[in-house]
Amino acid sequence: xxxxxxxxxxxxxxxxxxxxxxxxxxxxxxxxxxxxxxxxxxxxxxxxxxxxxxxxxxxxxxxxxxxxxxxxxxxxxxxxxxxxxxxxxxxxxxxxxxxxxxxxxxxxxxxxxxxxxxxxxxxxxxxxxxxxxxxxxxxxxxxxxxxxxxxxxxxxxxxxxxxxxxxxxxxxxxxxxxxxxxxxxxxxxxxxxxxxxxxxxxxxxxxxxxxxx
Amino acid sequence: xxxxxxxxxxxxxxxxxxxxxxxxxxxxxxxxxxxxxxxxxxxxxxxxxxxxxxxxxxxxxxxxxxxxxxxxxxxxxxxxxxxxxxxxxxxxxxxxxxxxxxxxxxxxxxxxxxxxxxxxxxxxxxxxxxxxxxxxxxxxxxxxxxxxxxxxxxxxxxxxxxxxxxxxxxxxxxxxxxxxxxxxxxxxxxxxxxxxxxxxxxxxxxxxxxxxx
DNA sequence: TAGATTGTTAATCGATTAACAATC
DNA sequence: TAGATTGTTAATCGATTAACAATC
Numbered sequence: 012x013x014x015x016x017x018x019x020x021x022x023x024x025x026x027x028x029x030x031x032x033x034x035x036x037x038x039x040x041x042x043x044x045x046x047x048x049x050x051x052x053x054x055x056x057x058x059x060x061x062x063x064x065x066x067x068x069x070x071x072x073x074x075x076x077x078x079x080x081x082x083x084x085x086x087x088x089x090x091x092x093x094x095x096x097x098x099x100x101x102x103x104x105x106x107x108x109x110x111x112x113x114x115x116x117x118x119x120x121x122x123x124x125x126x127x128x129x130x131x132x133x134x135x136x137x138x139x140x141x142x143x144x145x146x147x148x149x150x151x152x153x154x155x156x157x158x159x160x161x162x163x164x165x166x167x168x169x170x171x172x173x174x175x176x177x178x179x180x181x182x183x184x185x186x187x188x189x190x191x192x193x194x195x196x197x198x199x200x201x202x203x204x205x206x207x208x209x210x211x212x213x214x215x216x217x218x219x220x221x222x223x224x
Numbered sequence: 225x226x227x228x229x230x231x232x233x234x235x236x237x238x239x240x241x242x243x244x245x246x247x248x249x250x251x252x253x254x255x256x257x258x259x260x261x262x263x264x265x266x267x268x269x270x271x272x273x274x275x276x277x278x279x280x281x282x283x284x285x286x287x288x289x290x291x292x293x294x295x296x297x298x299x300x301x302x303x304x305x306x307x308x309x310x311x312x313x314x315x316x317x318x319x320x321x322x323x324x325x326x327x328x329x330x331x332x333x334x335x336x337x338x339x340x341x342x343x344x345x346x347x348x349x350x351x352x353x354x355x356x357x358x359x360x361x362x363x364x365x366x367x368x369x370x371x372x373x374x375x376x377x378x379x380x381x382x383x384x385x386x387x388x389x390x391x392x393x394x395x396x397x398x399x400x401x402x403x404x405x406x407x408x409x410x411x412x413x414x415x416x417x418x419x420x421x422x423x424x425x426x427x428x429x430x431x432x433x434x435x436x437x
Numbered sequence: 438t439a440g441a442t443t444g445t446t447a448a449t450c451g452a453t454t455a456a457c458a459a460t461c
Numbered sequence: 462t463a464g465a466t467t468g469t470t471a472a473t474c475g476a477t478t479a480a481c482a483a484t485c
Contacts, residue, residue, distance in 0.1 A: 091432035219304035
């Protein structure tokens, strides 16, 4: 097991998807699956699947297929999903609340330890078990709690100042829902951007394409 | 202008990003930009930028650079962003409300014409100018309004039945926030999936990677 | 004219697909 | 044994980068 050489970035991009499908299969009580069958479900090819899995181990059985649980666990290990990095979320609007609930509910990768908003009316109310605090308290909170990741659900205009503060408090990774370009500002931070409007434009393009054929 | 031959799918995936950056530049009053400068801002390369633009026209000026407004408008045309496809949203929870507001606010590509939820308490309240209707009214609504796209913000368990109904009402494109695999069910629909948990896992992976170096 | 920068071709690199021997 | 399916190499395909003549 575990050779883990040359896991290319395109393989890594596919791992969360594999992981989701394998979890689903496991839930359905399916214990073994062939590259061909998995590919069919994932709209991929058997070649692709075997090539992908090949680069991080050999746990298929010739003539039989792959163990669903083994594969799932191996991908879980590679992605490091069992970790629990302390994270805070800033901006408890609709999107922020939705994301906070998802992070709390999934309870993988990250532990949500604080939620902040600048709206006085929200302070003191809760998301799950977590009190919403005022953004002014971020410094105090971060100085007393180790915070690895910040989830940014504030308007674009607020991100420049906010990210500066978080950076100064030692936060080096961001899940960024705004369109502010954090990579431009800081060189040594990890940023995962979610650009919902890009997704919407892609959908639009594909519909247009269909209509023009 | 407008040769539009061979716009490869990797170029198309980058267009929304170009579009965002060009809009931003335009707002800042920047009218011309070189491939080199644009690449720097987008963390790309000048070669990539020129190659990308080359496949849909020749409006750079040698020695000078590209017109920001011209490029932006051309990309707008290619993506077909000026269209206004009527769309409904189902599931007015936190994520649904956030998305509805974004679609209404952006007012590009799609016109949000209806919002549906099964929670009686929400019926009658509004998102923007739009009344929240009961999901039971979807049939009636779709029969009286042309609906091109459905935005699905309901729990995974509800999507199978819901998508079936929408398909029967003629809806052939979906912006899907659930993890239900619509492509498995229907062959001739356009589905744009948003898998926030994949994004979260990628972030997790990258943090782990950093910590292990 | 000299400097800058495009448009475009060629070279490189990487990712996907095909093929097949190994083996369960 | 025969059939199925992997692991892995080779072939193909596509995307990115480099280079440079054209030209503003």
